[in-house]
Amino acid sequence: AALHMVLVMLCMVHIHSRDGNCSTTIFVNDQPSVVQTLAHCLSVIADPILPPSYYKDYNRTVVKADIILNNLHFINEIEGTAQVDFYFRLFWSDPRVSLTTLWDQVNPELSIQGAEISGLIFDNEEFMYKLWTPDIHFVDAQSVDYIGQTLRIYPNGTLQWSRHTILTIVQPYFDYSKYPSDKQIIEIRFESYAFPTVFVEIEFNDIAVMFVKNGDPSTGTDNFKNNPIWKFESFNAFVVESVFSEVRSFSTATVDISVSRQSSGVILRLVCPIVLLTLLAGCTFWACPESRADTTITLLLSVSALYIVVFANIPMLGYLTKMDYFTFFMFFALVAICLVHQTTNMLMQKQDKWPLRVFLFRLAEFIGRVFVIPFVAIYFIEFFPTTYAVRAIVIALVCGFISVVCFTDAMGVVSKYVYSMKMVELKMDRPTEYDISTFEIILFNLVKYKKLSISLSEHSRMRLMKESRIKQARMQVDDGDIAMRPFGST
Numbered sequence: 001a002a003l004h005m006v007l008v009m010l011c012m013v014h015i016h017s018r019d020g021n022c023s024t025t026i027f028v029n030d031q032p033s034v035v036q037t038l039a040h041c042l043s044v045i046a047d048p049i050l051p052p053s054y055y056k057d058y059n060r061t062v063v064k065a066d067i068i069l070n071n072l073h074f075i076n077e078i079e080g081t082a083q084v085d086f087y088f089r090l091f092w093s094d095p096r097v098s099l100t101t102l103w104d105q106v107n108p109e110l111s112i113q114g115a116e117i118s119g120l121i122f123d124n125e126e127f128m129y130k131l132w133t134p135d136i137h138f139v140d141a142q143s144v145d146y147i148g149q150t151l152r153i154y155p156n157g158t159l160q161w162s163r164h165t166i167l168t169i170v171q172p173y174f175d176y177s178k179y180p181s182d183k184q185i186i187e188i189r190f191e192s193y194a195f196p197t198v199f200v201e202i203e204f205n206d207i208a209v210m211f212v213k214n215g216d217p218s219t220g221t222d223n224f225k226n227n228p229i230w231k232f233e234s235f236n237a238f239v240v241e242s243v244f245s246e247v248r249s250f251s252t253a254t255v256d257i258s259v260s261r262q263s264s265g266v267i268l269r270l271v272c273p274i275v276l277l278t279l280l281a282g283c284t285f286w287a288c289p290e291s292r293a294d295t296t297i298t299l300l301l302s303v304s305a306l307y308i309v310v311f312a313n314i315p316m317l318g319y320l321t322k323m324d325y326f327t328f329f330m331f332f333a334l335v336a337i338c339l340v341h342q343t344t345n346m347l348m349q350k351q352d353k354w355p356l357r358v359f360l361f362r363l364a365e366f367i368g369r370v371f372v373i374p375f376v377a378i379y380f381i382e383f384f385p386t387t388y389a390v391r392a393i394v395i396a397l398v399c400g401f402i403s404v405v406c407f408t409d410a411m412g413v414v415s416k417y418v419y420s421m422k423m424v425e426l427k428m429d430r431p432t433e434y435d436i437s438t439f440e441i442i443l444f445n446l447v448k449y450k451k452l453s454i455s456l457s458e459h460s461r462m463r464l465m466k467e468s469r470i471k472q473a474r475m476q477v478d479d480g481d482i483a484m485r486p487f488g489s490t
Contacts, residue, residue, distance in 0.1 A: 103155045
């Protein structure tokens with residue numbers, strides 16, 4: 001009889017192991033014990049460390065996930081990484097651990113809040129039975145730190161696993177071409193490492209991404225959206241089937257978090273000093289002509305030093321960013337201003353002999369005053385994001401600036417032009433006394449005869465007159481030498 005009873009009990013254990021019906025509640029001191037009941041349940045079911053979908057009596061295990069974003073710690077432009085702080089929650093059902101008779105004998109709130117069993121499953125090394133939990137891994141993880149975790153069991157074998165996660169992920173697809181007004185997508189991908197889709201399928205909950213509130217949950221702000229550098233834009237959550245072979249595929253879940261850089265700080269600290277230095281270079285057209293080139297070269301070196309600071313904050317890329325284009329343009333503008341100043345310094349020389357240089361010097365100065373400062377200002381507001389009000393104010397100031405400069409300097413240019421043309425006409429009337437350049441002849445023909453050309457005969461005549469003046473000057477020098485020699489010298 002005793003042997004018969006043992007066989008009956010073994011058959012019952014076998015039945016429990018196949019059906020996974022943990023209907024026995026274990027009492028300790030006349031109180032139902034969640035821990036002892038779960039331990040007994042895990043001891044009577046087959047392979048609790050494997051998913052229930054391994055057996056033909058169960059369908060594939062569907063694991064639903066959601067993410068509660070807490071903070072965006074940083075985006076490292078140099079290393080191409082991002083660190084995100086969030087709560088990672090997984091939900092699945094394991095009918096083998098339904099604990100059907102337990103829930104009616106404990107506090108009713110326990111069936112709503114769930115029974116906490118993480119200390120038993122994860123932290124108790126002496127506990128010989130382990131419960132299967134999804135082996136989710138992050139595909140692009142550089143490091144994963146779990147600050148805390150909870151594992152709760154609900155009626156009908158529903159389980160919830162929540163982990164406070166600090167995830168550092170590598171993001172090779174960051175696009176810095178619009179730096180410092182760039183937008184980035186932080187891509188968090190995760191999947192089951194060992195179990196293909198035929199056994200474990202990943203899905204998102206109806207609300208895939210949520211946020212931790214700062215303060216009152218109903219009126220507080222979202223921590224993630226208070227980042228001082230990056231502004232949250234939107235998110236997108238989806239699941240794709242990653243096929244590794246003809247018979248093996250995995251569910252890969254992806255959460256794309258779109259953020260945009262708050263560029264005002266970068267623009268004020270790095271871009272505005274470069275703009276101001278270039279505007280100062282434009283102001284050199286009002287400075288003393290002899291010191292203009294040296295001042296502009298000094299400003300060019302200052303911009304170069306600022307660009308070194310900018311370059312240290314962005315990675316070594318194979319393409320140019322918006323900041324690179326802007327800085328290079330400022331470089332070219334400063335170099336062009338240096339060349340203009342050097343040219344005007346040359347035009348200042350021998351103005352008595354070449355009167356047309358007076359007009360060209362004044363014209364170059366006028367063009368620099370009219371175009372450099374307005375062009376830099378317009379380029380700045382077009383290159384970097386600004387409000388319509390700021391654009392309107394800058395454009396109004398530029399128009400007023402151009403009007404004032406044209407009003408004050410245009411008459412000076414005209415007067416220098418009239419003076420130069422009079423002097424050129426005087427030289428044309430006395431070709432035997434003055435040297436006349438080809439450019440002066442062309443300008444004289446354009447003004448007087450409305451033709452932009454010079455004939456070969458005019459060019460030959462001017463060349464012969466120049467040679468005659470040179471020969472005459474040499475003869476005068478020779479005569480002077482002969483007159484100064486002492487009497488009787490050879």
